[in-house]
Amino acid sequence: MHIRSLLYFFGEALKSILRNGWMSLASIAVVAITLLILGSFMVLNRNVNEITRHIKEDVQIVLYVQEEATAAVQMELQQQLIAHPEMQEVRFVSKSEAMERLMDRLGDRAHLVEYYMNEESNPLRNSYELRTRIPEDIPQVAREIERYPGVDYVDYGSGVVEPLFQFTGVVRWVGLLFMGGLAVTAVFLISHTIRLTVYIRRKEIMIMKYVGATEWFIRWPFIFEGLILGFVGALIPIFIIQYSYQTSVLWMQENIYFISMLPPEAVMQELVTLLIPLGMILGVVGSGISVRRFLKV
């Protein structure tokens, strides 16, 4: 494309946007709102994912060894656990280590359990802390290893873990569907705006046809218009999200410190690299649809 033509298309698109001021403003606003919802949801989704990732990482199986299990049985149990294909980490916690942890947790009141410190009087059991490669496999693995010799019982937060995994799965799918729906809406709205522009400029288009403008020479300004609408429509939510996210991160740090949100820089960088091209793609796709359907050249 010649630089002179490029400047012409760009100029015509800008002129058209300014000429149809209110309509352009309305479509930018609608695109901005759509991308604002989309962007906010993305930020929320990223943070929810991050939090659930942390929670998932903390989920583990604790296997308690039978008190009467012999050293040989215990050794065989350990080998079976290590050999399990889904297992990522097998950590042995002796009853004395468990007691030390308990005393740590009790802090000032540790003296209450001092009596149980020696090997004979310690009521706690030897145990294994186990992590699976895929956190979602925990319930299945727990059921399998429960039957191993020397196992007293297995605890993995049954009844808590399953709904958590179900919830995060639902959040992810609903999020994807929601984003898809919003993207379709944005394309529809841009396409509608360009359709109106085509209608408003029908006389100009007709003259262009009669004086011998090529098909693409007529089409390009509309494509550029969609591109600009999409670009500006993406800039607005970026500024709004940047300001509001920074504010919420600061507020969370001060008030709900145990939930750590992702740093604004990382989120914003991701948002800019995704939202701007997305806005432009939506703009081009939207105008492309209208140009193909309504611009008969």
Place this chain on the structure above:
Amino acid sequence: MIEIHHLDKQYGNDREGTALHDINLVIDRGEFVFIVGPSGAGKSTLMKLFMREILPTRGSIKIFGRDITRLKNRQIPFLRRNIGMVFQDFRLLSDRNVFDNVAFALQVIGTTRREIRKRVPAALEMVGIKDQMWKKPDELSGGEQQRVSVARALVNRPAVLMADEPTGNLDPQTASGIMDLFNEINVRGTTVIVATHAKEQVNRLQKRVIILENGCMVSDQERGVYCNAY
């Protein structure tokens, strides 16, 4: 320059939709031709066929030696660059001044700014409204607006100038001025084809007259007249 053989144009499937029937016609370079006839005779359909806006049902249309019915869509703009078109309703852009309206025809085919600055005033001078260059169309009379439209059709130096009812919206005196302008353009070497039912103008200029009636060519006369019978 223009050759038409056994041209039929039918809108829809029934015979009542026949707009043109078995038209055979040759127009040479440098000719001035009036296509006349009552409303619905097929004049505008013929103009649309020349511009390749529509395709004929049967027959061929050769312009500059090439059958335009076989043109691919992407080739049509290059045909139209050789044909200037003038309409009854002027079709000027009201938000642009006279200069920009004429320059528009050059801009959209990729002419340089330097060339545009040279050619637009020359075209406006030729049609006699160079002094109105910076006015908007609304500030001009009907005749002046039609002159702008003629300048726009001519600025690309086409080989053929076509006009579809160019004086339909003008009073007789202004209409005469426009027809004289077409005559002058023809004298300078451009082929001119005018579809009209302005009898006085046709009879005054004494050019070739092709009469259409109900889609058929009923007469083709050199230095002809448009009689009351039609």
